[in-house]
């Protein structure tokens with residue numbers, strides 16, 4: 001049997017995304033084959049395509065951090081899973097395909113009756129938001145926090161989870177996304193037309209308890225300025241290095257570890273700044289590697305919240321696999337509200 005799979009042939013813009021047809025993969029010992037119902041598209045996919053994300057695989061490779069699909073074939077020695085059962089997984093790359101083989105230990109059962117696109121939004125985006133909120137910032141009811149990029153995939157997830165946790169959440173966004181942020185329970189701050197540090201102090205007085213900063217660079221110092229004494233910046237991305245979905249400068253070459261090293265520099269410099277304000281990094285891939293039990297526990301909690309209707313992912317677009325390139329172009333252009341999802345099997 002044949003299937004379609006997206007391939008990044010070399011690092012670069014959306015034009016490096018192609019689609020191939022080949023025999024479907026056969027699961028080896030300890031693996032199962034999943035028929036992919038939904039694959040998430042995210043900025044980390046765009047950064048890997050550019051060759052600068054710390055998780056960038058060697059080319060040629062298939063992008064896609066997360067999937068939801070039905071169990072299609074069990075490899076030798078795989079037990080406790082039923083054919084047709086719906087599962088979720090986050091193999092970090094490889095999910096833009098009609099069929100994918102994953103290790104049994106990687107999959108989490110998805111409750112019956114959930115929409116696959118909404119369930120896949122929970123895997124990378126809600127897990128990231130949930131772990132930053134509860135494990136990195138240790139959120140408590142009544143606290144005030146700020147998320148940058150509040151109308152995007154991770155941002156919109158954070159707003160819903162903060163509301164459930166009783167946290168008052170401020171969110172930077174473009175003017176046209178303000179009503180979406182408000183609907184999700186956040187207080188919008190237009191990052192293009194106002195100074196978010198001044199706005200935070202005007203609205204809160206002393207500043208917020210935590211800022212979640214996926215923008216990086218000098219924005220981290222401004223996020224720090226928005227904190228009250230004893231507050232914490234959780235740094236989780238480097239969007240400031242991007243322009244229209246491409247790395248702003250390739251003059252230094254492509255080095256997937258450069259951004260992590262630069263981030264380390266910010267954290268060290270923070271130690272020498274005045275005031276009791278901390279800066280901590282968050283990385284879901286390192287959480288997955290070092291605390292796999294937490295990842296599993298948190299994802300199961302989130303899928304249960306989805307089943308109970310207590311969270312409702314904002315799906316910006318549902319696109320066929322053939323439109324993977326378009327999905328990357330859209331993320332690069334900006335203005336996407338929520339999560340873009342590919343539906344590889346229609």
Ligand SMILES: NC(=O)c1ccc[n+]([C@@H]2O[C@H](COP(=O)([O-])OP(=O)(O)OC[C@H]3O[C@@H](n4cnc5c(N)ncnc54)[C@H](OP(=O)(O)O)[C@@H]3O)[C@@H](O)[C@H]2O)c1
Nearest residue numbers: 042043149152153154172174214236237282283284334335
């Ligand atoms: N560390 C981790 O484990 C982890 C996991 C997942 C994602 N991430 C990171 O999380 C970030 C968001 O990813 P995503 O997939 O949610 O992306 P996304 O859906 O494209 O959302 C990004 C949002 O940021 C907004 N934005 C752009 N520049 C901004 C600025 N200077 N100030 C405030 N907002 C700005 C965009 O708004 P407009 O388009 O309206 O400008 C957009 O809504 C990325 O940095 C990604 O690498 C990290």
